[in-house]
Amino acid sequence: MKLHNMKYTIVFCLLFFTGCFLHAQKDFNEHVFVHSDKDCYVVGEEIWVKFLVVDNEFNSSTFSKIGYIEISDTNKPHVQLSVALENGIGAGKVKIPVTVPSGVYQLSAYTRYMCNAVDAVSFKKEIAIINMARSSEEDRIELRDDEVAFFNNYQENKNIHVSTDKNIYQCRDQVEVNLSNLPDNLLDMTISVRRNDSITHIQNIDRRQWLNNTGKKYTVSEPWEWLPEYEGHIIRGKVRFKNEAEHQEDQNVFSAGIGFVGNDIRYINGQQRENGLYYFYTGDIYGPQEIVTSVASKQGVPYQIDILSPYAEILPSSLPNLILMTEDSRLMDRFLGVQLQEVVSVDSLNQTIPLQDYYYFSEPVTYDLDQYTRFNTVGETIIEFVTELVVRRSDAKKRVIKVLVPDENRFSGGNTLVLLDGVPIRDHEDLLAYNPRNIRKIHIYNGKYLFGGEFFECLVSFVTHRENLSSILLSEGSQLVSYSCPSLPVLFDAPQYPDENKRKSLIPDFRHTLYWNPFAEKVNKEKTNYSFYTSDLKGEFEVVVEGFTKNGNLIYGRSTFIVD
Numbered sequence: 001m002k003l004h005n006m007k008y009t010i011v012f013c014l015l016f017f018t019g020c021f022l023h024a025q026k027d028f029n030e031h032v033f034v035h036s037d038k039d040c041y042v043v044g045e046e047i048w049v050k051f052l053v054v055d056n057e058f059n060s061s062t063f064s065k066i067g068y069i070e071i072s073d074t075n076k077p078h079v080q081l082s083v084a085l086e087n088g089i090g091a092g093k094v095k096i097p098v099t100v101p102s103g104v105y106q107l108s109a110y111t112r113y114m115c116n117a118v119d120a121v122s123f124k125k126e127i128a129i130i131n132m133a134r135s136s137e138e139d140r141i142e143l144r145d146d147e148v149a150f151f152n153n154y155q156e157n158k159n160i161h162v163s164t165d166k167n168i169y170q171c172r173d174q175v176e177v178n179l180s181n182l183p184d185n186l187l188d189m190t191i192s193v194r195r196n197d198s199i200t201h202i203q204n205i206d207r208r209q210w211l212n213n214t215g216k217k218y219t220v221s222e223p224w225e226w227l228p229e230y231e232g233h234i235i236r237g238k239v240r241f242k243n244e245a246e247h248q249e250d251q252n253v254f255s256a257g258i259g260f261v262g263n264d265i266r267y268i269n270g271q272q273r274e275n276g277l278y279y280f281y282t283g284d285i286y287g288p289q290e291i292v293t294s295v296a297s298k299q300g301v302p303y304q305i306d307i308l309s310p311y312a313e314i315l316p317s318s319l320p321n322l323i324l325m326t327e328d329s330r331l332m333d334r335f336l337g338v339q340l341q342e343v344v345s346v347d348s349l350n351q352t353i354p355l356q357d358y359y360y361f362s363e364p365v366t367y368d369l370d371q372y373t374r375f376n377t378v379g380e381t382i383i384e385f386v387t388e389l390v391v392r393r394s395d396a397k398k399r400v401i402k403v404l405v406p407d408e409n410r411f412s413g414g415n416t417l418v419l420l421d422g423v424p425i426r427d428h429e430d431l432l433a434y435n436p437r438n439i440r441k442i443h444i445y446n447g448k449y450l451f452g453g454e455f456f457e458c459l460v461s462f463v464t465h466r467e468n469l470s471s472i473l474l475s476e477g478s479q480l481v482s483y484s485c486p487s488l489p490v491l492f493d494a495p496q497y498p499d500e501n502k503r504k505s506l507i508p509d510f511r512h513t514l515y516w517n518p519f520a521e522k523v524n525k526e527k528t529n530y531s532f533y534t535s536d537l538k539g540e541f542e543v544v545v546e547g548f549t550k551n552g553n554l555i556y557g558r559s560t561f562i563v564d
Helices: 007-024 207-214 329-343 378-385 428-432
Strands: 031-036 040-042 046-054 066-072 077-084 089-095 103-110 123-130 141-144 161-164 174-180 186-195 234-241 253-260 267-269 277-281 288-297 303-307 322-325 365-368 389-393 399-405 417-420 439-451 454-464 478-484 513-517 529-533 539-549 554-563
Touching: 031 103, 031 123, 031 186, 031 207, 031 539, 040 329, 046 066, 046 077, 046 186, 066 089, 077 089, 123 322, 161 539, 161 554, 174 186, 174 554, 207 554, 234 253, 253 277, 253 303, 267 277, 267 439, 288 303, 303 478, 378 389, 378 428, 399 428, 399 439, 399 454, 417 428, 513 529
Parallel strands: 040 123, 141 322, 417 454
Antiparallel strands: 031 046, 046 089, 066 077, 066 103, 103 123, 161 174, 174 529, 186 513, 186 539, 234 277, 234 303, 253 267, 253 288, 288 478, 365 439, 389 399, 439 454, 539 554
8 A cells, every 4th residue: 555645744854854954054044135116105005025035145045935024013013924935035915904004114024944043133124104094093103294305315326227218108108118237147136116206204224234234143042943944834733722711731632633625635734842832834835725723632622723823023112203294195196096996996916826736646536426316415425326435333333434445355444534625524424414415526535644643544535516614513623714824926917008998998097006026137138128007197206126146236226207
């Protein structure tokens, strides 16, 4: 018999040996830099970010696979985002909630490995958020009646030449941007095109100081409180008595697992650590998910798992007030633009990225129940025509599902894993009494499977029509929770106006950021032209190109144009 899905044992070994390696290489460090499409936002807008991780030699770090970003005031984080990293680079976006008060905020970024540093080493910079929808006592603003001249105080020398094909454009015109004098050894380069509002003053990050800090070594505490995410995202959970508020160290838990709701098999058995903590090693699972946690107790004690936040929640000790003019039409333009975009459901990104197969199985035996007569229960359905399955009584006098092992001419005698929409159903009675009209397909897998430290002989996956656990009552030790897994890079997609009919469209377009390219370092030397279209906003716009070379030099270029 073949043994499948050794992935998590391998992952655990990789983490162990990686830990041994890093213990021997105590000077290994990671440093993070985050680019954003701009530094001033209104609530409802999206923040586009690019995440860069390097080591002390300014090489792309391939160690951590997940990066974390938090936007916080002195009390709490208001926006949090995790991004998947490939060769130290990732990108994503997050929308600012309408509940965020006006003020200056700290954008912090880090990897979990960096959280083990003795001294704080996370990346930090300031951004401004303005809430035009409501005012509150939490606003940290200073209103000024007199004219205040704000300007971009970033004084980096321009070593990249940026030019546009014209100086003045009309609304919904095409803009051509050309870059020249690019170095051959690009490590990181972003291009952002946004309206140059200059409506407030934000202290820009000192990029030269950041570069100097990448050469400084910091000390990592041992043992690690935060396990490095070398293979992928690690979900942490804490087991506790279900009916007690305080967490308890558990001596009776048999196993703890999580299942991702959907049509794919993504069940993960947890690795137990100290104080009732369980670590769930995931990979290739991205974006918002629904997961079901489950606990199997040796003595039937009702436990449940509380999923812990993956974020370190880094808060600034103080922040300056946000200075604003009492009346500023540019702010109202942006606020109304965001509202109109919401009303007409025009999103800057109309694309979803499907999940990849997480486990790798041989082809199952599949039953499409739409092709068969419907019976009253799943148990009756199995008895009538699913020849690869049989229902037997266990020692506990409960019915269990067993799977035919054709090579040995017997039914499985061990622990069979039964899933409904990716979620394990440990008490098979719950599924045997389930209404089969909710089920679309049954997938049956032979062989032995290892999930974390738990073995199963054979696997049966029931998939409902809606793939959302339709009409089933979860067992006492299970709970359904929403969880945001790391996001994959997303492409900035904006309206195109190639002809007059498109230009005359009545759909409003009040984009403040016209173009965002977080992966411009992949530029083809023979083609350094970029194009995009202006929106319905008028005013001065700026094209900003910035990044780093592989030998740790800054690159910067800037150009402006007018939309009239």
